[in-house]
Amino acid sequence: MLNRKLSMAWEKWQFTAAEMARQQFMLAGALNRMLKRKMSQAWEKWQATYAEDKYLAFTMGGALTRWMNQKLSACFNKWKDALADARHQQYMMTQSLISWCLRDLVKGFNTWRSVAYHWRLRQLQAEHKLRVKVKDAYPVEQWLPSALPHLNSPMKELPALPAGNL
Numbered sequence: 001m002l003n004r005k006l007s008m009a010w011e012k013w014q015f016t017a018a019e020m021a022r023q024q025f026m027l028a029g030a031l032n033r034m035l036k037r038k039m040s041q042a043w044e045k046w047q048a049t050y051a052e053d054k055y056l057a058f059t060m061g062g063a064l065t066r067w068m069n070q071k072l073s074a075c076f077n078k079w080k081d082a083l084a085d086a087r088h089q090q091y092m093m094t095q096s097l098i099s100w101c102l103r104d105l106v107k108g109f110n111t112w113r114s115v116a117y118h119w120r121l122r123q124l125q126a127e128h129k130l131r132v133k134v135k136d137a138y139p140v141e142q143w144l145p146s147a148l149p150h151l152n153s154p155m156k157e158l159p160a161l162p163a164g165n166l
Helices: 002-035 037-068 070-101 103-137 145-152
Strands: none
Touching: 002 037, 037 070, 070 103, 103 145
16 A cells, blocks of 8 residues: 555656656747747748748749740650651551451451351250250150259350451
8 A cells, every 4th residue: 555655656756757847848948939039030031931932943944944945845746746646647557458458357257257156046046946855755854854954944045246347
C-alpha cells in the first residue's frame, strides 16, 4: 500500500516536471519571438518574396522561351502533324494492299468455314435423329440403363456462323 502511494506520487511528480519543462520551452519561444519580432517579420517577408519571385521566374521563363521560339515551335508542330498523317496514310495503304493480295485466301477461308459449319450442323442433326430412333426402336432402359441418361440429355446447340470476314 505504501509502495503504491509512493509510485503514484513519483508518477505525478514526473508528469508535473515534464509539463513545466514544456511550458517553459513554449514560453521561452514566445518570448524570443517577441524580442526578435522585427527580425522574424523580416525573415517571413523574405521567404514569401523569394517564393513569389521563384514562381514568377518559372512562369515567365516558360512563357518567354515559348515566345522566343514561337516559329520553331510552330514548325515542329507542323512536322509532327505531317508525320502522323504520313504514318496513317502508309498504314491505310498497307492494309489495302494486304487485303487486295490476300483476297483469294480470305475468300477460300470463308468458304471453308461455311462448309465446316454446315457439316457440323448436319452431323448434330443426324445424331439427334439417331438418338430418337434408338430410343423408339430398342428398350434401352431394360438392356443398358447406363446409356439412358446420354440418350435423354439435350443436344448441344451450335452457335450461329459469324457473318464477317477475317
